[in-house]
Amino acid sequence: MDDNWESKNVGTQSVDRAQQGTTLGYLVAEANAMNAKPVSSLRSADVYPFGDRGFDVRAKLKGLVKSLKPNPQKRVDSLFKKYQISSIKSSIMESSAFHDWTSKVMRTYKTNPEAGEVLMVSTLTAHYGDDVVTKMLHEAKEMPRTKAVAVKLQEAQLINWMTTGQTADDVFKLLKLDGKTENVFDDPAFRTWMSYVSKLNQKNPAKPIAIDVLLKNYYELDLASMIVSSKNNAQEKKNTILAHILTDLQTMLFKRWKHDDVTPNMLAGMYNYRAKFTKETPYIVTRYATFYKQID
Template sequence: MLRLKGKSADEAFVLLKLDKAGDDLLRSPKFSAWVSYMTSILKKHTKMAIVKKLNTRYGDDTLARMLEAAKRDPGTTEIATKLQVAQMRDWLRGGKSFDDVLVLLKLDDGVDKVLANPALDTLGVYINQFNKYNPGKQTNTIDRLTVQYGDEALAKMLEAAKKVPSTEKLAKELQVAQFTRWLSAGEKPAKIWKMLKMEKATWMKNPDADVWRGYLAFYKLHK
């Protein structure tokens, strides 16, 4: 740490050759040294200052991707989680809308790509921070995806994703959230039938019938 004495945050970053670390930044032992140095010179609001520095260097979208990946590594999950929360707060303070966030996280690229995108977890962190600081405007992941893609497209995607092992668990969780949303809005199974453009003569052969059957069972169980 002595060789960093008197150096700015940026100078220390370069001196530690962290500018060469790329996507492995958080895995570098020298990153911990830089964080410790930042803590020693700033005393408070360290995580936010670190995020601002990294945002400037990498950009919001790249940093978000790096932090989400680092959260999945046991060796970096703690610091990555803390910095991710700080980044989400920075986005909120900067006035980023949900539309902005979806674009940054590439969650606007098509409903069929949503569940395979690790950034869906990042969106969840942003939503948690939004709800924390906006108690009168509570929202959730299914609300935001519905605004982006609509009930019908989202329902069909979730039903299809339930049949894929890698997305089955998440798809089931989100489908329950969607059904709960419909129930809270007073939507009856007949309306979902109409939304899915079901026909009495052909509905049993309609691949979307599973969505309707699922909601009908959910409706009967919870109504």
Template sequence: MQLHKVVLVVVAILLAGATASTTYDSRMVVPDTRSLISEESSEPTKGLLRAHMSVGDNGEERGITDLTKLTAPLKAGTSKVFTSARLKVWLVRDKSAYDALVKLKLHEGVDKALASPKLNILDDYVSMLNARYPDKQVSLVGTLTARYEEVALAKAIVLAKRSESSRDIATKLQTQQLEGWYNNQKSVGDVFSLLKIEEDGILSMISRKLETLDEYIKLLNEKNPDHKTTLFRALMDGFGGEDKFALMVSRAMNIPRTSVGAYKYQNALFKRWLAKDYDPMSVLVKVFKIDEQNLAAAGAQEKAIIAAYKPIYNRNHGINEVDNAVVPRRL
């Protein structure tokens, strides 16, 4: 008898949910929504089945097991029905996208939010709001930005893109974020400043912010093929010029944590100087603005950079370092 009641209740819930999902209009009535849909849980069948698990008869225990197997394939569909009904109730109650974010507990940390499968539910609700209010469009990235500032969100997006389970939604979020900046006519320099990369100093060499900036540069290059730039160029400009950037990279090379990230930028600087045919002394004068008549005035950091560059320059020009006595070229 108890088994029969459980089946009836499960079927009734399914029918009620299906009715709610197919009869919605601007005057939608959901049968007893307070009991049908708990706004704190989307799995009402869990408690229902648990309430009937304590039985004494072995045959009835087997019956409950059979019922569980019977309802298992329906569980996913039931969850979708309840989720859909829940969102429609929020829509009728005029809940904002931010309200939904809080109800879905996506306000408890940006990395946690982007790793949660509930983010897809919020995305669905944003779509429902936009369909209902076409003149008041909202976005998923805008909703998250209202809770988490842009820099934290940008870094979390990069992290979420590395996980297969959250890659798709994170990619969608990043596209919305980058296109939002583009539509607001932000330059590469604007985004460099927005992301507060300069404030990170040597830690910028291993920051996820650089991945965000690089993606924005790719977008701009695609939109403006005649005015392309690179991340390397953006960093030199952002840190105040080639000389200041070179000094920062050199400091980062001395710290194990940042040395790997800095190495590629040191190589980029050296290649740039080789392409300009700068010998070590030319680097001091042309890059670091040291007086040619007083090269000894170069600081310890500048000298360290020259010491690292010199063997690269000599090898590139076939100069034997054993008997090397390079005479600085007159500039």
């Protein structure tokens, strides 16, 4: 392939002409739906930050719609192969080959950098999988040399999931959070998932997507204890972002119990009957009793 290829066209995944209509139709529907109502989020951008552009979903989708054409993904894939990035065994994003690849793509998409970032994420995902790419990006954010590009690619990862129609359930599984036996909240991928859920909540702020997915994967009493335990650890480590996220989840769970007419006494009885008492149980029951008395 000619190394000097140039394209102002952009796609979010490798699609042929037959597939393009479906992808384009989805993007148009998403952009129109987001343009029809104001954007709100689960919390402020300070709680779920992926850079200053992290929640400008509407603008990105509209931009992708305008420029979507077939084959740009293949060109980015070809550059990935040319620089032999797949042969790098460790610290991929710190390598000179990765730097050369991203630089070439971004020069090509200098008038639409978000599109280039989404294409690169799609290529990386095809080679390594969503969970590995997520881990790679979290690790790269900790390194001064790769932090800037990692932040942009994290955001592009969320946009890529949205443009391909992934649900919160889908992404939970793609990140392999559904199979975790230890505390899921300690996995860096969980924060990525919550950032994605926040974007989905922009379309329907009243629907508690996160708690629905978690309750499909964990028994509610276990989930409550996990939330409190992880929140305490986050506060001790001064991880305010994770602490805020877990406080949100605790409130969502309490709202669910109250909606289901679970009284504090009933909750205590559930813990006793299920023999689920942990060191967090007294705190959970006490906090729920206070929450239960509040007027909606």
